[in-house]
Amino acid sequence: MGKLFKNEPSSLPQSLKRIKKELRAKSKKFPQTPSLNEKKIIEKIQLQTQELNVNNVTRTKAYLDFYLKHPEIHWAFLGHMVSRNGGWNMTDLKGGLLTRLLSRTEALNFFNFLERGNWLIFQDAYPQFLLYEESLRSGKNLFYLLPFFHVSQFMETIWNDFWYYHDPSILTISLVINEQSYLEKRVIHHPTFKKEVFDSLEFMLQDILSMNHILFPFTSSGRVQLIGETLHHFQSLHERILLGKRLYKILYADQKRLQQVLQWAKQTPHTGSRKDYWPxxxxxxxEVVPGTELKRRLKGCQLTPGAYRFYSPYLTVAWKNQTHEAAELGDWYKSWKVVYYLLDDQKTENGEIENDYCKSLERLELAAIAKKAVSLLG
Structure with missing residues (x-):
């Protein structure tokens, strides 16, 4: 994996030394043939995962349902909130602004990119959760079965460590590392998505407009507020992992705010529409009649008097359920040095994003109006 940081620390805390030791001692080997009971467990988990991996709405709900049963698995809630954002990004492609900037083909390509990533992460992460649940039920560590779900040997080491030491932070950040690394070749550097999404002008436009915001809504002082982070370099694995660490800190550093976000999530079913947080x-x-002249409607995250609201459809209305090809096989894990990502950088994250998000929406609206004006002149 090469050198991860400019100044790699010379020593690690004891908790990470033991993980380093286990990773270095682990050799790649094929699992033994499972027993009849183990086969039943594997098949049950595969079926449950398949039944819930239908679309962004079902996946997002599954993460939250699992977290409510097992709040010690912090990533389940982090994954739920990030997956909500994935759904909002999907419906944006059929919403009132991006439909004026993207062609149908471009929107479909971008949706396929988002959907594939969302599907892949769920089919990798959710079996891990169900195997943990099965281990609790049986009172026995069953993580030696992870290879049957094609889960990285890195995560087998981490789950074994969690089983004995119960460190939710190590598990959460490890899952961030794992899922982002899992996507690297399967989505981010996949030839189709590189050509149809990353090399397109429209994706660059999205990056310039800073629309890669991850939002965590919560209710405070009688109104919905937003915290979160922005990702500017989506193609960088390193930056995506660091973003995941920051998002985790934003969500979990303040226990009062965590409960506020959780309360909002429990009270607000995920539909994919941004109406969920800002109706x-x-x-x-x-609400806009076709042919209506485009005028500015948004200023400072408030609609101008008498303005129509922006269209943000439900995900099940915007997109049909997709059939996916099986995930590409292969283990991303190569070096124990990924352990350095588990170090706490001691930085505090305030998560202030609402003002930036509002400005981005305004820029997006202006871009849509400008493109419409150009098309009329043409």
Missing amino acids: NIFNSIE
């Missing part, structure tokens, strides 16, 4: 600005029904 005063977004609506799941198109």
Whole structure:
């Protein structure tokens, strides 16, 4: 994996030394043939995962349902909130702004990119959760079965460590490392997505407009507020992992705010529409009559007097369920040095994002109006 950081620390805390030792001692080997009971466990987990891996809405709900049963698995809630954002990004492609900037083909390509990543992460992460649940039920460590789900040997080491030492932070950040590394060849550097998404002008436009915001809504002082982070370099594995660490800290560093976000999530079913958090600005029904002249409607995260809300459809209305090809096989793990990502950088994250997000929406609206004006002149 090469050198991860400019100044790699000379020593590691004891908790990471033991993980380093286990990773260095682990050799790649094929699992033994499972027993009849183990086969039943594997098949049950595969079926449960398949039944819930239907679309972004079912996946997102599954993460939250699991977290409510097992709050010690912090990634399940982090994954739930990030997956909500994935759904909002998917419906944006059929919403009131991006439909004016993207062609149908471009929108479909971008959706396929988002959907494939969302599907892949779920089919990799959720069996790990169910195997943990099965281990609790049986009172026995069953993580030696992870290879049957094609889960990285890195995570087998981490789950074994969690089983004995119960460190939720190590497990969460390890899952961030694992899922982002898992996507690297299968999505980020996949030839199709590179050509149809990353090399397109529209994706660059999205990056310039800073629309890669990850939002965590919560209710405080009688109104919904937003915290979160922005990712500018989506193609960088290193940056995506660091983003995941920051998001985890934003979500879990303040226990009062964590409970506020959790309360909002429990009270607000995920639909994919941005109406879920800002019904005063977004609506799941198109309010603008076709042919209406485009004018600025948004200023400072408030609609101008008498303005129509922005269209943000439900995900199940915007997109049909997709059939996916099986995940490409192969283990991303190569070097124990990924352990350095598990170090705490001691930085505090305030998560302030609402103002930046509002400015991005305004820029996006202006871009849509400008493109419409150009098309009329043409």
